[in-house]
Amino acid sequence: MGLLINGQWQDQWYDTEKTGGAFQREDAQLRNWVTATGAAGPNGVGGFKAESGRYHLYVSLACPWAHRTLIFRQLKQLQAHIDVSIVSPDMLSNGWEFDTNHPDKKFRSSGDTLFGSTCMHQIYTRHKANYSGRVTVPVLWDKQQNCIVSNESSEIIRMMNSAFNDLTGNTDDYYPADLRRQIDGINELVYHKINNGVYKSGFATAADKYEVAVSDLFDALDSVEAIIARQDFLVADASGRGVLTEADWRLFTTLVRFDAVYVGHFKCNIRRIADYPALSDYLQRLYQHPGIAATVNIDHIKRHYYYSHDTINPTRIVPVGPQLAFLQD
Numbered sequence: 001m002g003l004l005i006n007g008q009w010q011d012q013w014y015d016t017e018k019t020g021g022a023f024q025r026e027d028a029q030l031r032n033w034v035t036a037t038g039a040a041g042p043n044g045v046g047g048f049k050a051e052s053g054r055y056h057l058y059v060s061l062a063c064p065w066a067h068r069t070l071i072f073r074q075l076k077q078l079q080a081h082i083d084v085s086i087v088s089p090d091m092l093s094n095g096w097e098f099d100t101n102h103p104d105k106k107f108r109s110s111g112d113t114l115f116g117s118t119c120m121h122q123i124y125t126r127h128k129a130n131y132s133g134r135v136t137v138p139v140l141w142d143k144q145q146n147c148i149v150s151n152e153s154s155e156i157i158r159m160m161n162s163a164f165n166d167l168t169g170n171t172d173d174y175y176p177a178d179l180r181r182q183i184d185g186i187n188e189l190v191y192h193k194i195n196n197g198v199y200k201s202g203f204a205t206a207a208d209k210y211e212v213a214v215s216d217l218f219d220a221l222d223s224v225e226a227i228i229a230r231q232d233f234l235v236a237d238a239s240g241r242g243v244l245t246e247a248d249w250r251l252f253t254t255l256v257r258f259d260a261v262y263v264g265h266f267k268c269n270i271r272r273i274a275d276y277p278a279l280s281d282y283l284q285r286l287y288q289h290p291g292i293a294a295t296v297n298i299d300h301i302k303r304h305y306y307y308s309h310d311t312i313n314p315t316r317i318v319p320v321g322p323q324l325a326f327l328q329d
């Protein structure tokens with residue numbers, strides 16, 4: 001794992017020294033938007049019109065942020081319009097790689113089907129030769145301008161939600177105008193305390209920082225359990241009926257990894273999702289939503305975390321369990 005400094009790859013783990021042992025996620029740097037007309041989006045520059053076959057998505061099947069974009073590609077029927085390259089689950093000294101020869105077939109990458117790169121950092125230096133920063137997935141690449149449009153998943157899913165509607169005819173809306181305030185409010189809680197909360201727990205290098213993160217995480221899980229116990233989804237319409245929105249998909253990608261990885265590897269072990277009746281049922285319902293199970297790869301998920309983070313798991317042994325109810329029923 002590492003980062004680019006002036007276009008040069010440096011193998012370097014997260015620096016938690018300057019924050020007294022707390023993990024701090026850096027903001028994504030590349031923040032343009034694909035829009036229906038090519039006009040600029042809420043931030044960044046214009047020039048990225050929604051067109052079939054023009055954009056390419058780089059993802060890891062292990063990564064919860066990249067997973068959001070794969071889910072929206074399914075939900076919004078973008079498979080024929082946006083193609084995908086999948087990195088290897090192991091993220092070692094070269095960062096994300098495209099290993100198409102792994103001895104175990106289930107851990108093979110699709111390869112970089114656009115350029116045949118061996119490492120993801122080559123995509124960032126193709127975008128900008130002297131790029132400095134972390135090399136993260138997901139990345140949305142523009143084949144026409146030969147550059148990265150965005151490496152921020154929360155914005156990529158918003159583009160997918162609406163920019164391509166004229167091409168696909170799919171007008172399902174996971175960020176409807178009348179529910180935006182509620183969605184934004186839930187996203188704020190879920191992002192800081194749950195999505196990123198598991199990372200703050202797992203990557204902390206000081207006990208006090210870990211303890212704060214893990215207790216915030218479980219307070220937030222208790223809150224979302226209470227919401228889901230009274231309505232089907234996180235956000236409700238004026239009549240109090242739950243409506244499926246992006247807020248649910250953003251929570252889903254953490255829940256689906258929780259009992260398999262975060263409980264053990266990241267020490268998020270006050271409770272399991274299996275101990276929350278409403279969240280367990282909700283996780284299963286979302287998993288069974290058409291097209292979603294195909295986006296979940298538990299093998300890549302477990303392998304990535306337990307094998308890549310040798311500062312946390314030096315033996316790199318990947319646990320066999322647990323049995324996950326949502327996969328079985």
Ligand SMILES: N[C@@H](CCC(=O)N[C@@H](CS)C(=O)NCC(=O)O)C(=O)O
Pocket residue numbers: 001002027028060062063064065066134135136137138151152153154
């Ligand atoms: N803000 C980004 C975060 C993406 C992110 O941190 N991805 C992780 C994978 S789970 C990554 O690529 N990490 C590599 C690194 O930090 O060096 C987003 O949501 O798109």
